[in-house]
Amino acid sequence: MKKLITFVLLMFVGIGLVGCQNDSKKSEGNPKVKQSKVHTAKPDPFQKLIDSSKSTDEIYVTDDITVGKKGDVEPGIYDIEVTGGSGNILGTRKSEDGLFINFVAGAAGNITNDASKIRLILFDGDTLQLDDISKVKFNAVAKEVEPSNELGQGEFIVGRDIKEGTYKLSTNVNLDPQFSNLGWSLTIEDLDSNTSKSQEYNPGNTDVVVRLKKNQVLSIYYDGLSDESTEADDAKLIFTEYK
Incomplete structure (x- = not known):
């Protein structure tokens, strides 16, 4: 009689274990169960x-x-x-x-x-x-700092000094058409990929659009300030949003 009771108990324990394993497998294969992802902000x-x-x-x-x-x-x-x-x-x-x-x-x-x-x-x-x-x-x-669409000479950070985006270039100084190659030089530096792109804005090239991405660095230089009514520190390369 004791052997029969022991056998029955073992059967119930075995059935319970199989049920737990099946439930576990169902949970693992259930497409509705999603693993949570941890997103860390890039410094x-x-x-x-x-x-x-x-x-x-x-x-x-x-x-x-x-x-x-x-x-x-x-x-x-x-x-x-x-x-x-x-x-x-x-x-x-x-x-x-x-x-x-x-x-x-x-x-x-x-x-x-x-x-x-x-x-x-x-x-x-x-x-x-x-x-x-x-x-x-x-x-x-x-x-x-407050982002601006008018930048002077030097090095500026996209996402800090100016918002990322696509812009058409212009300026607040008069460019002398006699010197078609004198004006603004812009280099867009991507420090992550170690790549750069240069662009000129001058009397010979006034239809210019650039695309700026966050954390790129703009190196801006002005050569040939012909408008003496504008102080050099007030000379700006202007970025107008372009769509």
Whole structure:
């Protein structure tokens, strides 16, 4: 009798285990059961530079200007302001794939009407060479900025300084048609893919559309300011939304 009771109990236990296994298999094969995905936000590649930016007092240019903790200026995003002299702002990036630096600037009121302020993105280990410029200041750009569709000379971040999108180019200065190749130069740098695209806006090429994507860097340079009624610091490349 005891053997019969034990056998019956074992049968019920076995049936229960089979039922659990079948329920488990049904659950696994049920197309309505979805695995939850965890989405992590991609970090802002420029946030560290934004946070580390620190304005400087006036610096006499006696040698190359170095970027770093023990250098002349902290890594960051700056409006470099020329307060003495007029000449070239050149740069050597620590990374061979870094942004190209080549601008002309001068102290406010200089006779050649060069811009006195140039926006620069400076990375740790970069070096600036300033020719015929005697004094400069580095003004840290605010942590929060209002995007604008009118940009001057320098380096600007898509998604921060200007919204991503498709734009048609124009300008607020008069371009001299006698110099068809003089005007604005725009380079769109994609640091993630290490690619770039250059575009000119000048009297010989005024029908220009560009497409900008988030975290790209725009390097903007103006050559040949012929409209002397416009101060160089007020000269803007204008981006009008295009559909």
